[in-house]
Amino acid sequence: MILTLSCPDQPGIVAKVSTFLFERGCNILDAQQFDDQETGDFFMRVVFDPYGADRDTLRSEFETLAKGFSMRWTLRDPAERYRVMILASKFDHCLADLVYRWRIGELPMDVTAIVANHPAETYTHVDLSGLPFHHLPVTKETKFEQEAALWKLIQETQTDIVVLARYMQVLSDGLAAKLKGRCINIHHSFLPGFKGAKPYHQAHARGVKVIGASAHYVTGDLDEGPIIEQDVERISHRDTPEDLVRKGRDIERRVLARALRWRLEDRVLLNGRKTVVFTD
Amino acid sequence: MILTLSCPDQPGIVAKVSTFLFERGCNILDAQQFDDQETGDFFMRVVFDPYGADRDTLRSEFETLAKGFSMRWTLRDPAERYRVMILASKFDHCLADLVYRWRIGELPMDVTAIVANHPAETYTHVDLSGLPFHHLPVTKETKFEQEAALWKLIQETQTDIVVLARYMQVLSDGLAAKLKGRCINIHHSFLPGFKGAKPYHQAHARGVKVIGASAHYVTGDLDEGPIIEQDVERISHRDTPEDLVRKGRDIERRVLARALRWRLEDRVLLNGRKTVVFTD
C-alpha cells in the first residue's frame, strides 16, 4: 500500500503516522519525507506491507489522524491501477512509446482511451489493438463542444490521469482547472526557456548548446504549470531545427514516461507552483 | 542533529525511532529510509531539530532502543565537525579542490593534516596556510614504517576520515582494515572498468566513448571497495590519453568532493560490499 500526505509541519507527524501503521501490523518498506522550510509544509510518502490489514478500515481510521493535522492524503493499493487517458496529435512518438511501455508492464495503469484530434489512420503503425480510440477533431469553432465531449469521456471512463502526449491543443482554463494535479503535458523545451510554439526552432535560432524537454502539470497558464521532470541533451552548431526535433523526440519520450510512472506510483505531490517528487 | 542507523528489518522501527524523538520534543526535518529486500537490512537517516534536548542524554537513552533492534547507529550534532586528513601525491588537483571548497565553507570539516609522499614544495600553488603538512615519502623499504607513522598521526590528530586525494600509494591490508568505512579513495576510472594503473591509458586503448571516476571506500582489495559515487563524461576518438587525463581531472574533483560531502553529512551507510547513499 502507498500512503501520501502533505500538511503544515509540526512535531510528531512521522511518529503518529508510523505508530498508526505499526499498531495495525503494517511494515514500512520505504518512506521519504520532505519539510519545505520556506512554506512550512510537510510531505510524506510511505510504502508499507499491510500484512492483511484491510484497506477500507485503514482508510477510515486514518481519516481521524489526518484531520488532526489538516492533511491532504491518499491511500492506495498499487493493485488498483490508475485509469489513464492518452491524448495525441499528429506526432505519435510519445503515444507509441507510452503504449509500448504499458504493454510490456513498465507502466502500471489501465488505459481508458486514446483520444486524438487526428483520425485513427494516422496511427496505423502504433499497436492500439484493444484500446478505445476517439477521434475528436478540434477547430476554433468546435473547441468548446469538443472539450465538453472530452470531459464527458473522462467522467464516463472514470479516468484518473490525462496525459497530453504531444497533444497540440491548449486546454481551456476551465478544463485545466478540473484536471488540476492529474493532467500531465510534455513540453518540448527546457522550461522556462522557449515557451509556446516551435521551441526547437526557437532554440536553434538562439544558438543554445543543450536542448531539453519538460513534463509538467497542466494549468490555465500555458507552459507554466508545476514541473515534474526535465531532461536534456547536448547539441552542436551542426544541428538543424530538424535534427533538434529528432533528438528532442528521444528526450520527450523518456521525460514523459518517467513523469507518468512517478505519478502512477504516487511519487509526485503538488507543492503550490512546484512539485515534490520522491524519485526511485 | 543527525541520526543514522542500520539493523535487521522488522516492523516498528520507524515508529519506535520517531516516537522516541517526538517524546523528547524533537522535530524531524528530513528522513530517509531504505529496506534492502535482498539482505533484510534496514537503513535510516534522520535529521531533526532537538529543540533543546541534550545530545548526551539522547544518546544514552537511544542506546537502549538501539540494543533492542541490534542497531549500528550514530548520533551527531553537525556542529561537531568531522576531523579529516587528506593524503596526496604529485597531482594536486583533488587536493587543491578540496582545500578550496573547505575554505569557502562548502565542506563542513576540520582538516587535521595534509600528508604527502612528495615534499611541500610540490604544492606551492595550493594555499595550505594554516594546515599541518607532513611529508612521508614511501619506498618499498620504508612502506611499513611510513604506514606506522601515518597511523600514529591519524590517532594523534583524532582523525575521523582519511581522504586519498589521488594518493598513489596502495594502503596495506592492515591499515585498510583499521580505516574501514572512513577512508575514501578516488579512482580515475569508471569501476569496475579499468582497475589498477593508468586507467585513462587503458580507456584510450580500449576505445571507450565515455570515461568516469569512482569514489569508494578503501578495503584491502584494490579498487574493489564499496562505491560511494561515480560520474562520467563523453569523449571521442580525437582524445589522446593526455586529453583523457585532463577531462578526467574535472570528473575526479567533483566525484571526490561529492562523496566526501555526503560522508561529512552522514549520508553514506555501509551495506556489505555496497553503500546506501541518502543523497541530497
Next chain:
Amino acid sequence: MILTLSCPDQPGIVAKVSTFLFERGCNILDAQQFDDQETGDFFMRVVFDPYGADRDTLRSEFETLAKGFSMRWTLRDPAERYRVMILASKFDHCLADLVYRWRIGELPMDVTAIVANHPAETYTHVDLSGLPFHHLPVTKETKFEQEAALWKLIQETQTDIVVLARYMQVLSDGLAAKLKGRCINIHHSFLPGFKGAKPYHQAHARGVKVIGASAHYVTGDLDEGPIIEQDVERISHRDTPEDLVRKGRDIERRVLARALRWRLEDRVLLNGRKTVVFTD
C-alpha cells in the same frame, strides 16, 4: 554523396581529395578529418553536393587517386539506402524501437528481414507488417545449421548491415569474421565493465552508481569488439536488478539507435580495435 576513406597519413591527402571534387564541380557540404598520431593513420568523411557529377564516373576516377594513397574508401549516394537485417530474441524493446524509428523516417535504411530465435507470436505488439520474418530457433545442436541458414539469408537478401537488437545468441567466430565492420551488437553494460551474462545483476551486486549500455561491432571475442557508442544513467541503492533492467532498456534503445544511424550515414570508420565516429 558521402565519401569516407582511411589510409596511412601523408601530406596532401585533403588537398588531393578536395581538389578532385572541386575539379568535377562538386561542392563540399561537410567534412571531418582525423589523424591518429599513434598509428599514423588518417581518416576522412566528406559530404558533398555532386551537382550532376555521375557517381560511377566519380567512383572509377577516384579509384586511381585512392590507390596512390593505399586508401580503404567508400563512395555512396545516400539515396541508395543500406539494407539492414535485425535479429532479436525474447526482449523486443530494441526491435520495436528500431522499427518505429524506421517507419517515421528516422533511420534511412531498407529492412531486409527480421530474424528471431523466438516465434512470430512473441512480437504481436510490434508492427512488423510488410517485413519478412524468419524464425530461426537455435539450440546447441542446431547452431551450426542455423548460422548457415542465417548467412544464406544475409546473402540472398543482399544485407549490408546486421543488427543484434538484444539477440541473445553469440555468433560463432566464423560468422563474426564474415560480418566484420557490419554487424552491430548492443551490450547492456558499460563496457569493459560487466561483460557476459546478466550485466545488470552484476552491476547491482557490485553496487555501482551509474549503469550504461554499449553498441559495438561484433568480433569473435565476446563483448570486445570496437565500441561505437555508449551512454549511461544514474542509479541508486534503491534500484533492484529489475529496476536496472527497466532503466537499462532506455539506455540500450538510444545507444543502439544512435550507433545504427551513424553507421547508416557512413560516420563510423574502423580503426583497428577502435572506431572513429564523425558524429553529427
Next chain:
Amino acid sequence: MILTLSCPDQPGIVAKVSTFLFERGCNILDAQQFDDQETGDFFMRVVFDPYGADRDTLRSEFETLAKGFSMRWTLRDPAERYRVMILASKFDHCLADLVYRWRIGELPMDVTAIVANHPAETYTHVDLSGLPFHHLPVTKETKFEQEAALWKLIQETQTDIVVLARYMQVLSDGLAAKLKGRCINIHHSFLPGFKGAKPYHQAHARGVKVIGASAHYVTGDLDEGPIIEQDVERISHRDTPEDLVRKGRDIERRVLARALRWRLEDRVLLNGRKTVVFTD
C-alpha cells in the same frame, strides 16, 4: 599552426585552402568544416604542421587567397599564447579555478591582469602570486571612469581576451562593442531561462528539475550574447537556493573553463548571434 576562416560558401574553398597548405609543405593534422545552409556561410578550422614554413610568409600569401573569398580569417602559432585578463567580483570560485588550471598548464595563455571590483584581501586564498592585480571598484558614479581605466589597461597590457569570471558588473554597450568576440562571460543559468539577477533563486521559485550555466560572448544586450558552451546538473525539491548556488559553482567552473580553452585554441567562430564551436 591554426588557421580559422569564415566566408560566404562557394565550391572550391577546401580545395584551395588545402592545396595552398600542401604546396607550402604543410601537413594537415586536424580539420573541421561547417556549412551553414541557413545563412550560406562557410566556417573552417585547420590545424597543420608547417614543417618549417614561415608564419609571416604564409600569412601574407594567404591574404591574397582570403581576399578572393571575402574571408575573415586568423592564422596563429599556438606558441604565441593569447593574452588574457580575468575580471572578478566577490565570489572567486571561477577565478580560483581558472588560475589553477593555468598554473598546471591546462589553459595555454598569458594572464595580463586580474581586475576586481573588490580589494586584493578578498582573494587571499587564491594564489595570485606573480599576477598583476588591479582594484577597480565601481559605483554608479564612477562606472564611466572605471570603464575607461579598464579599457586603458586592456590596451596597455595588449590583452586579447577578457574573461568575466562571475564579475557582477554589466559592461556598458560601448565597452561591450569594443570587446566583440573577445569577452567571455559566465551566466549562472541555463540561458535563455532566468536572465538577469539571482538566477538560482528564480530557478528555485519556478521549481525546475535541472539547473545550468552558460558561457557566452558579451554584447550590449544583457545575457543575449552568442552562447559558447552550456552544461547542466539535476536538482530536486530538497535543494534550497543555497544548494543551487553550491551545485551551480561546479557547473559554472567547468563551463567557463571549457569555453575559454576552446577560445584559446581558436575553436570558437562567431556566426551572427550564434557560435560555431569546433569542439575537441
